Amino acid sequence: MQVYLPIAEMSVDALLLVGIGFGVGWLSGLFGVGGGFLLTPLLILIGIPSPVAVASGANQTLGASVSGLIAQWRRGNVDAKMGAVLLVGGFLGSGAGVQLFGLLRRIGQVDLAVSLFYVVVLGTVGALMVMESVRAILRRGKGGHRNRLHEHFWMHGLPLKMRFRKSRLYISVIPPALVGFGVGMLSAIMGVGGGFMLVPAMIYLLGMPTSVVIGTSLFQVVFVAANVTLLQATQLGTVDLLLTLLLLLGGVAGAQFGAAMGTRLRGEETRALLGLLVLAVAGSLLWGLLRTPENLFSSRPAL
Amino acid sequence: MIARLLLLLLALLPVSAPAQEAPLVASISESDVEITTGFTGASVMIFGATEAPIGPGGDEILVVVRGPTRPLVVRRKVRALGILWVNGPSARFPRVPGYYAIAGTRPAWQLLPEEERQRNGLGLDALPLESTGARSPRFRAALLELETASGRWLENAASVEIEGSRLFHVEFPLPATVPTGDYRVEVLLVRSRQIAARQELQFRVDRVGIADRIATVAQAEPLIYGIACVVLAATAGWLGSIVFRRG
Numbered sequence: 301m302q303v304y305l306p307i308a309e310m311s312v313d314a315l316l317l318v319g320i321g322f323g324v325g326w327l328s329g330l331f332g333v334g335g336g337f338l339l340t341p342l343l344i345l346i347g348i349p350s351p352v353a354v355a356s357g358a359n360q361t362l363g364a365s366v367s368g369l370i371a372q373w374r375r376g377n378v379d380a381k382m383g384a385v386l387l388v389g390g391f392l393g394s395g396a397g398v399q400l401f402g403l404l405r406r407i408g409q410v411d412l413a414v415s416l417f418y419v420v421v422l423g424t425v426g427a428l429m430v431m432e433s434v435r436a437i438l439r440r441g442k443g444g445h446r447n448r449l450h451e452h453f454w455m456h457g458l459p460l461k462m463r464f465r466k467s468r469l470y471i472s473v474i475p476p477a478l479v480g481f482g483v484g485m486l487s488a489i490m491g492v493g494g495g496f497m498l499v500p501a502m503i504y505l506l507g508m509p510t511s512v513v514i515g516t517s518l519f520q521v522v523f524v525a526a527n528v529t530l531l532q533a534t535q536l537g538t539v540d541l542l543l544t545l546l547l548l549l550g551g552v553a554g555a556q557f558g559a560a561m562g563t564r565l566r567g568e569e570t571r572a573l574l575g576l577l578v579l580a581v582a583g584s585l586l587w588g589l590l591r592t593p594e595n596l597f598s599s600r601p602a603l
Numbered sequence: 604m605i606a607r608l609l610l611l612l613l614a615l616l617p618v619s620a621p622a623q624e625a626p627l628v629a630s631i632s633e634s635d636v637e638i639t640t641g642f643t644g645a646s647v648m649i650f651g652a653t654e655a656p657i658g659p660g661g662d663e664i665l666v667v668v669r670g671p672t673r674p675l676v677v678r679r680k681v682r683a684l685g686i687l688w689v690n691g692p693s694a695r696f697p698r699v700p701g702y703y704a705i706a707g708t709r710p711a712w713q714l715l716p717e718e719e720r721q722r723n724g725l726g727l728d729a730l731p732l733e734s735t736g737a738r739s740p741r742f743r744a745a746l747l748e749l750e751t752a753s754g755r756w757l758e759n760a761a762s763v764e765i766e767g768s769r770l771f772h773v774e775f776p777l778p779a780t781v782p783t784g785d786y787r788v789e790v791l792l793v794r795s796r797q798i799a800a801r802q803e804l805q806f807r808v809d810r811v812g813i814a815d816r817i818a819t820v821a822q823a824e825p826l827i828y829g830i831a832c833v834v835l836a837a838t839a840g841w842l843g844s845i846v847f848r849r850g
Contacts, residue, residue: 359832359833363836408678412687529829529833539821549839552842552847557847596679597741598677601673601675602695
């Protein structure tokens with residue numbers, strides 16, 4: 301069934317969009333991330349213009365993360381104080397990111413920038429995740445020693461310390477605010493919620509306990525994605541509501557099935573699988589940049 | 604439908620033709636093309652009649668449809684750092700017709716002298732496309748290729764059909780990506796390598812229904828639209844979690 305997308309100004313198969321939403325939602329429920337990093341490249345692949353794909357991807361991520369946030373909040377797995385600090389940085393970062401995106405669009409390098417960001421960020425995060433989880437799986441086999449709660453290094457000497465009860469941390473607000481800023485900026489450019497970057501950053505950089513990481517990251521993702529949606533809608537006018545809603549239709553259903561299946565997998569295996577998936581997306585985008593294009597010329601509406 | 608329209612025309616013809624001695628009468632099948640949520644493309648038919656018989660040596664017909672213009676940028680990819688393909692030089696075309704279609708009883712270049720054809724912009728190679736930026740003619744050629752591939756520019760893809768030697772009709776396809784706005788149709792009667800008569804028609808392409816409302820609100824009230832997107836997406840996510848909650 302073909303449906304005309306009013307902002308993308310093109311006609312797409314509605315079932316294809318619902319199907320993509322379902323698949324991405326299923327994976328995101330399985331791994332506990334928003335799935336924006338899969339969604340945006342897929343949308344670009346089926347021919348949605350990248351500015352619309354990025355903006356609508358952020359909007360979809362918002363919807364997909366809301367249900368997860370509600371569930372985590374009920375179980376008391378959200379560190380709202382930490383979330384608020386991340387969010388301050390996230391708002392500033394997404395504001396800067398949308399400006400940067402507008403600039404890239406004017407000079408005609410959006411496609412390159414989006415692809416490069418994906419390759420670099422996904423490649424790094426994916427490689428780290430795979431390495432870490434493989435190490436964890438090996439250590440489990442040996443029944444090795446238990447690490448300290450987290451390592452102490454230079455970061456813990458910074459001023460403006462604050463106590464985060466739920467996370468059992470007493471650290472400076474500067475690192476979480478910086479993490480929030482970076483992730484906010486990337487989410488504006490890549491059209492992702494940033495969960496896949498935030499989760500490792502919170503575990504490895506901030507030393508937060510895994511139990512509150514997913515809930516707190518969802519907290520940040522929901523609000524940053526809402527901010528990105530608003531900014532993209534008001535400044536660039538690229539959010540396609542119909543596209544978002546079709547994706548969500550499949551997405552929310554998929555997420556519930558994925559989450560049910562996710563509880564049956566062990567933490568390390570899940571992380572290794574997610575890492576491999578992230579690496580695969582990075583690899584395919586890298587191939588797109590390296591391979592000789594079929595048509596060297598492309599046209600775009602001028603601004 | 605074609606037969607009905609032609610019958611209608613035949614009924615009109617004896618009245619209009621002798622009174623004004625019009626060498627050419629033409630009309631269009633619809634004056635409004637509506638883009639609904641299920642829009643996958645449409646077509647318009649232009650039909651009419653001539654006073655003298657149509658055919659080689661006699662009258663010939665050319666029909667041109669021009670959509671609203673918009674500015675376009677054409678970019679060429681170049682190799683950066685020896686391995687990456689990035690967008691390089693670009694040419695800006697300020698007035699590119701979003702739709703252009705030409706059809707005739709014969710190709711325009713066979714019917715008219717070259718000068719005349721260029722002056723009237725009859726044919727893709729005769730489109731007046733000024734540009735700024737990169738100078739190479741390859742950008743213009745690339746634009747032609749891209750627009751033709753998208754189905755928005757057509758040259759002799761449809762053909763003018765003749766019936767009873769004086770009735771003609773031609774159907775132009777409008778792909779799903781046609782821009783909205785006013786379209787101008789020109790029907791030309793060519794006699795001995797000269798434009799002997801012309802008639803202008805027009806139609807509009809408009810979004811209607813939900814598609815129209817979304818696009819209008821997004822453009823006129825971006826803040827309200829943005830808030831609506833946030834609220835609707837959040838609501839959809841929340842509803843979904845209730846509907847599909849297990850256990």
